[in-house]
Amino acid sequence: MMKTNQNSKETYQRFHVLHRILHIVIIFNFTLLAITGFLLHFSGFGWARFLVSIMGGAAAAGWLHRFCAIFLYCGILVHLSWLFYYKFALKKKLSGPDSMLPKKKDIKDLYQNLRYVFNKGTPPLFDRFSYLQKFDYWSELLGMQSMGITGLMMWFPEFFTRIFPGYFINIAGYFHFYEAVLAVMYIGVVHMSDTHLHPDIFPMEKSIFTGKIEKERFMEDHPGEWERQQMIRTNQTDQ
Amino acid sequence: MNSKTIRSIITGCAMIMFVTAFIHTLAVAASNPDVKAEIVTEESAEPAPEPLVCIDCHRAPNINTNEGVIASQAFCYDCHKKTDTKKKVGTTDISLTITADTFNKNQPNHRFIACINCHTDVARSPHKTETGATCMECHKPHSEGAANEPHLRVSCQACHFQSKFVRLDPEDHRVKLAHANYDSVPISLSTHTLADTADEKTCEKCHFKNNPVGAPAAVLPSKSVLCIVCHNSPLAMGHPIFGLAGLIFMAGLFFMVAFWFKGSVKGEEASLHKKISLTSESVWSTIFSKQLFSLIKIFILDIIFQRRILKESVSRWSMHSLIFTAFLLRLGLSLFTAVGYYFNPQGEWIAALIDKNHWFTALSYDLLGLFILLGIIWAVVKRFIVKPDHVVSEYQDNIALLIVGSLVLLGFLLEGARILVTGIPIDTAVYSFAGYIVSSMFSIFPFDWASIYPWMWYAHGVMAAVFIAYLPFGKMRHVFNTPLTYFIEAVDGVKNEKRV
Incomplete structure (x- = not known):
């Protein structure tokens, strides 16, 4: 990874511009999807009616919901094409230590981390992505994917009821709602606290927006990757 | 159980069987028409009709349910299924017969729609419609492909119903389905048969020579999405030539950007991947920094208001702005229309913006087109007649002037022909003042303008395709290069080489 100097602090590049854009796309669309979706679900309540009327009515909120869903899915497709580009154009391995694929080490890390939480042993040495990030x-x-499928089932019930019985649309509705609750809870509680509430990082983790990570954070949070990069660097200087 | 009881049971059963058989015979006789007729003639000359209860007619089935729809339909079919249901127009009888079978066969998608859902004002006395059948309550007017604004004054049924005869209503200047054929013999439309609008033959019921509604003599393709530079246009490719132009445009853009990346980026010479990531990195860090505000300032002052050209020469700025600003305003207007149409297709504003005969739309597009033409004429005069020392004409400049100039000129000629062919009343047409003057000039010549119009349309369309395809090449490349150079100069400070 490229070394850059900014504000006299030594920083390293962690995310490409593409991934920063994709993350912003996800933030934007996920938030709007959650807002419009819950407003439509709780349409019986006065506050929801008021907020929906600000958006221009239930039809407009529904339109926005579907628009954001498509926009978000375009982001996923771009991400998948990035993976193809990474593998076939850049000729890099998808399964290496840099990858998102779950490994045995993740389970060991989890165990070690739990021990560490209960004051036994040392914290695990994460690589590029920790088990929680994976x-x-x-x-x-x-x-x-499952939100997409259940959403499509409710969007095009005429098509899907040619394949499935009608009550599948109702089931899809329940799945869609409860998975939305799960996703919002997960992002709002786990993802937010995991990234921003770390005592050294608080109030905000900026590396996904700036693309850069400070040297100290790099060494502390991703020691595995740091070690590997140091080895590459020393090899390069030796040659 | 003794034998007496058994006997009485058997006798009872026999009695019951006998009575049942008797009643059944009567019932069969009653349901058999021949026998029934006999019975009727025997009993009375006229069968007493089933007494009507008020609520048989005076009720409102809930037509949002299938049961209600069927009940409501049954009420209409009660009379309309009879073959002698007709009305008199003059001396001719027009059949108003429609049976459930015919309707369901011809309009399969409206099977579960009540008649009064479309024929909204018939359920009253006198039993007569003034609005005709309404489509827009459920269907949005469509903008895709052929049915954009050229057909704004055409009623839905004129295209979508399978009847060969159309008329131009002189009252509201709308094309409607005719209730009489071209020999003025009234015809029946009661079968509700739909036309296959994918078939070009359907279009030919208006688009033929000497048609009564003022349509061009040939079926023309729709405008392309590329036409959005100057006109509001549907999200369609239109004629394949526009697709080709779009492809050439994209390829030209691609080669232009690829050419930029041939140079070195911040010292990186070889890897395209690294060049792209370095470039995107610096673009990112520029956008998310205070430099963004200076870029916005440059965009407004130097690009939209052309400050740098104004600093060089006022006459040059006036000439360039006549062309550039008019193009920009036309693009802005048509983009606004396109987006607005998507969100509110039935809005008053949007209807006015789509209707090219509306006074505001006609006036503004004509005025802006005229500005472009004036700018081009000014440039031509400067290059070929005045010839000041600092103006060096290269063949690329002349090509660009030729393309844009003939594009706009053909546009005005086309507009004149359209006004003439469609026979727009003078008080509407005067707002397209340039086109109206052209149309008055055309009207002197006794040509068959309805047949010439399609050729003029194609000439304008081909010129537009050439214009779009030529954008990333030659002189017109300055549309992309100059703003980018301004931005890069601002980011890198002094005037130096391109960073990318």
């Missing part, structure tokens, strides 16, 4: 990623990626 869990974030996979729950979002897979969750968006």
Whole structure:
């Protein structure tokens, strides 16, 4: 990774511009999806009616909800094409230590971290992504697929009832709602506290927006990756 | 149980069977029409009709339910299924017969829609409609493809119903389905048969020579999405030539950007991946910094208001602004229309903006087009007649002037022909003042303008396609290069080489 100097603090690049854009796309669309979705679900309540009327009525809120869903899914498609680009154009391995794929080490890390939380032993040495970050990623990626399918079922019931019986649309509605609750809870509680509430990082983790990570944070939070990069650097200087 | 009881049971059963058989025979006889007729003639000359209860007619089934729809339909079919249901127009009888079978076959998608859902004002006395059938309560007017604003004054049924005859209503200047054929013999439309609008033959019921509604003599493709530079246009490709122009435009853009990346980026010479990531990194850090505000300032002052050209020469600025600002305003107007149409297709403003005969739309597009033409004429005069020392004409400049100039000129000629062909009343047409003057000039010549109009349309369309395809090449490339250079100069400070 490239070394950059900014504000006299030594920083390293952690995220490409593409991934920063995608993260902003997700923030924007996820938030709007959650707001419009819950407002439509709780349409019986006065406050929801008031807020929906600000948006221009239930039809407009529904339109916005579907628009954001498509926008968000375009983000997923861009991400998948990035993976293809990474593998076939940049000829890098998808399964290396930099990858998001779950590994045995993640379970060990979890165990070690739990021991550490109960004051036994040392904290685990995470690589580029910790097990919690991987869990974030996979729950979002897979969750968006099932949200997408159930959402499509409610969007095009005429098409889906040619394949499934009618009550599947109702089931899809329940799945869509409860998974939305789960996703919002997960992002709002786990993801937010995991990133921003770390005592050294508080009030805000900026690396996904600036793309850069400070040297101290890098060494402390991702020691595995740091070690590997140091080895690459020393090899390069030796040659 | 003794034998007496058994006997009485058997006798009872036999009695019951006998009575049942008797009643059944009567019932069969009653349901058999031949026998019934006999019975009727035997009993009385006229069968007493089932007494009507008020609520048989005076009720409102809930037509939001299938049961209600069927009940409501049954009420209409009660009379309309009879073959002798007709009305008299003059001396001719027009059949108003429609049976459930015919309707469901011809309009399968409206099977579960009550008649009064579309024929909204018939359920009253006198039993007569003034609005006709309404479509817009459920269907949005569509903008895709052929049915954009050229057909704004065409009623839905004129295209979507399978009847060959159309008329131009002189009262509201709308094209409607005719209730009489071209020999003025009234015709029946009661079968509700839909036309196949995907078939071009359907369009030819208006678009033929000497048609009664003022349509061009040929079926023309729709405007392309590329036309949005100057006109409001549907989200369609239109004629394949626009697709080709779009492809050339995209390829030109691609090669232009690829050419930029041929140079080195911050010392990186070889890897395209690293060049792109370095470039995007610096673009990102520029956007999320205070420099963004100076870029916005440059965008408004130097790009929209052309400050740098104004500093060089006022006459040059006036000439360039006549072309550029008019283009920009036309683009802004048509983009506003396109977006507005998407969100509120039935809004008053949008209807006015789409209707090219509306006074505001006609006036503003004509005025802006005229500005472009004036700017082009000014430039031509400067380059070929005045020829000041500092103006060096290269063939690329001349090509650009030729393309834009002939594009706008053809546009005005086309507008004149359209006003003439569609026979727009003078008090509407005067707002398209330039086009109206052209149309008055055209009207002197006794040509068959309805047949010439399609050729003029194609000439304008081909010129537009050439204009779009030529944008990333030659002189017109300055549309992309100059703003980018301004931005890069601002970011890098002094005037130096391009960073990318």
